[in-house]
Amino acid sequence: MTTTARGATRTERTVRVGRHELFVTEAGQGPPVVLLHGGGPGATGASNYVRNIDALAERFRVIVPDLPGYGASSKDLDHADPFGDLALAVRGLLDALDVDRAHLVGNSYGGAAALRMALDRPDRVDRLVLMGPGGIGTTRALPTRGLTTLLGYYGGDGPSRAKLETFVRDYLVYDGSTVPDALIDLRYAASIQPDVVASPPLRRPSGLRTLVRMDLSRDRRLARCAVPTLVVWGADDRVNRPSGGSFLARTMPECDLHLMARTGHWAQWERADEFNALATSFLEAPR
Numbered sequence: 001m002t003t004t005a006r007g008a009t010r011t012e013r014t015v016r017v018g019r020h021e022l023f024v025t026e027a028g029q030g031p032p033v034v035l036l037h038g039g040g041p042g043a044t045g046a047s048n049y050v051r052n053i054d055a056l057a058e059r060f061r062v063i064v065p066d067l068p069g070y071g072a073s074s075k076d077l078d079h080a081d082p083f084g085d086l087a088l089a090v091r092g093l094l095d096a097l098d099v100d101r102a103h104l105v106g107n108s109y110g111g112a113a114a115l116r117m118a119l120d121r122p123d124r125v126d127r128l129v130l131m132g133p134g135g136i137g138t139t140r141a142l143p144t145r146g147l148t149t150l151l152g153y154y155g156g157d158g159p160s161r162a163k164l165e166t167f168v169r170d171y172l173v174y175d176g177s178t179v180p181d182a183l184i185d186l187r188y189a190a191s192i193q194p195d196v197v198a199s200p201p202l203r204r205p206s207g208l209r210t211l212v213r214m215d216l217s218r219d220r221r222l223a224r225c226a227v228p229t230l231v232v233w234g235a236d237d238r239v240n241r242p243s244g245g246s247f248l249a250r251t252m253p254e255c256d257l258h259l260m261a262r263t264g265h266w267a268q269w270e271r272a273d274e275f276n277a278l279a280t281s282f283l284e285a286p287r
Contacts, residue, residue: 008027008028008053008054008057008058009027010025010026010027010053011025011026011027012024012025012026014072014073015065015093015096015097016096017089017092017093017095017096018088018089018092019074019076020068020073020074020076020089020092021073021074022065022066022067022068022073022074022089022093023045023065023066023071023072023073024045024063024064024065024066024093025045025046025053025063025064025065026061026062026063026064027053027054027057027061027062027064028056028057028058028059028060028061028062029060029061030059030060030061031060031061031102031103031126031283032060032061032063032094032097032099032101032102032103033056033060033061033062033063033102033103033104033105033283034063034064034065034090034093034094034102034103034104034105034114035048035049035052035053035056035062035063035064035105035106035110036065036067036086036090036104036105036106036107036109036110036111036113036114037049037064037066037067037070037107037109037110038107038108038109038110038111038265038266039067039070039108039109039110039134039150039201039202040108040109040150040167040168040172040187040202041150041153041154041159041164041167041187041188041190041191042164042186042187042188042189042190042191043070043071043109043187043190044066044070044071044072044190045064045065045066045067045070045071046064046071047183047186047187048107048110048266048268048269049064049268050269051268051269051272051276052268052272052275052276052279055272055273055276055280056276056279056280059280059284060103060283063093063097063099063102065089065090065093067086067089067109067110067113067201068085068086068089068201069196069199069200069201069202070190070196070201071190075195075196075199075201076199077199077201079203080213081213082202082214083112083113083116083134083135083213083214083216084116084120084213086109086110086112086113086116087113087114087116087117087120087121088120090104090113090114090117091117091120091121091124094124100124101123101124101125101126102124102125102126103125103126103127103128103129103283104117104118104125104127104128104129105128105129105130105131105268105279106128106129106130106131106133107131107132107133107266107267107268108131108132108133108134108239108240108265109134109202111130111131111132111133111134112133112134112135112214112216114128114130114133115128115130115133115135115216116135116216118225118227118229119216119219119221119222119225122225122226122227125227126227126228126283127227127228127229127230127282127283128227128228128229128230129229129230129232129279129282129283130229130230130231130232130248131231131232131233131266131267131268131275132232132233132234132237132239132240132242132244132265132267133216133231133240133244133248134214134240135214135215135216135217136215136216136217136240136241136244136247136248137215137217137241137243137244137247138214138215138217139215139218140215140217141241144238144239144240144241145171145238146167146170146171146172146237146238146239146240146265147239147240149163149166149167149170149171150167150171150202150239151202151203153167153191153200154197154200154203158197159188159191159192159197161184161185161188164184164187164188164191165184168183168184168187170238171238171239171264171265172239172264172265172266173264173265173266173269173270174234174236174262174263174264174270175262175270178270217244217247217251222248222251222252223251223252223253224253225252225253225254226253226254227254228254228282228285228287229248229252229254229255229256230255230256230258230278230279230282231245231248231249231255231256231257231258232258232260232267232268232275232278232279233245233257233258233259233260233267234259234260234263234264234265234266234267234270235259235260235261235262235263236261236262236263236264237263237264237265238264238265239264239265240265242259245257245259256282258278260274
C-alpha cells in the first residue's frame with residue numbers, strides 16, 4: 001500500500017484470471033474505471049497512467065492492470081486473436097473483483113482491448129474512453145513508421161535503449177524533449193525481462209486471419225455498439241492514424257471525437273490535465 005503526493009492511497013496485488021496472473025493497482029472509491037495501457041516496449045499500467053490515476057481516483061474506483069505480457073503480469077497471450085484474449089482477460093478481472101459493469105479507458109493497444117470487450121460484451125461496459133486505439137484501419141493502408149518501429153523493436157539485433165528512445169521521443173509523443181530519461185530507463189529495463197524477450201507480447205500478425213481479426217474497423221458490430229464512447233486522438237499521432245477517430249465517430253452510434261492539437265500518441269500523458277477533466281466529465285455524464 002502506498003500514498004501519493006496528492007494523498008491517494010494505492011493498493012497493489014496479483015489477481016488470478018483464468019490462465020493469467022494479472023498485477024493490479026487500485027486507488028479511489030466510486031464507479032469502477034479500468035485503465036488499459038498501450039503496447040509499447042516496457043509499458044505497464046501504472047507508468048502509462050502516472051499522470052491520471054490520482055486525478056481520476058478523486059471521483060472513481062480506479063483499476064489499473066498490467067495487461068498479459070507486460071509488467072508484473074504473466075507473459076502468455078493468444079497471438080492468434082490477441083485483442084480477443086485481452087478482452088477476455090479484462091472481463092475475467094471484473095469477475096474476480098466482483099464488478100458487474102465498469103467504464104473502460106484504453107490507450108492504443110489497451111484501446112483495442114477495450115473496444116473489443118465492448119463489442120463482445122456491451123452489457124459489461126458502461127462507457128468507453130479510447131485514446132488513439134489500435135486496430136482501426138490496419139488492413140486498409142500500410143502501417144505508419146511509428147507502428148513499424150514499434151513492431152520491429154525485438155527484431156534485427158534485438159532490443160536496445162537507443163531503439164526505445166527513438167520510439168518514445170520520435171513517435172510516441174509530439175515533443176520528445178518533454179520525456180524524462182528516467183522514464184525511458186524504466187521502460188527499457190522492463191522491456192528486456194528474459195520472458196518478454198523470449199515471447200514479445202506485441203508482434204507482427206502471423207497470417208491473414210489474425211490480421212483481419214486485429215482490424216476492428218471491419219467488425220460489423222461497430223455500427224450497432226451503443227456503448228457511449230469518447231475518442232481522444234492526438235492530431236500529430238505518428239503511430240495510429242488520427243483518421244481512425246473520424247471513422248469511429250461516423251460508424252459508432254454514440255461516439256464523440258476530441259482531437260488534440262500538437263499532441264502525439266500519448267494524449268493522456270502529454271495533455272494530462274485536459275484529458276483528466278474531459279474524461280471525468282464524460283464518465284460522469286448521465287446516459
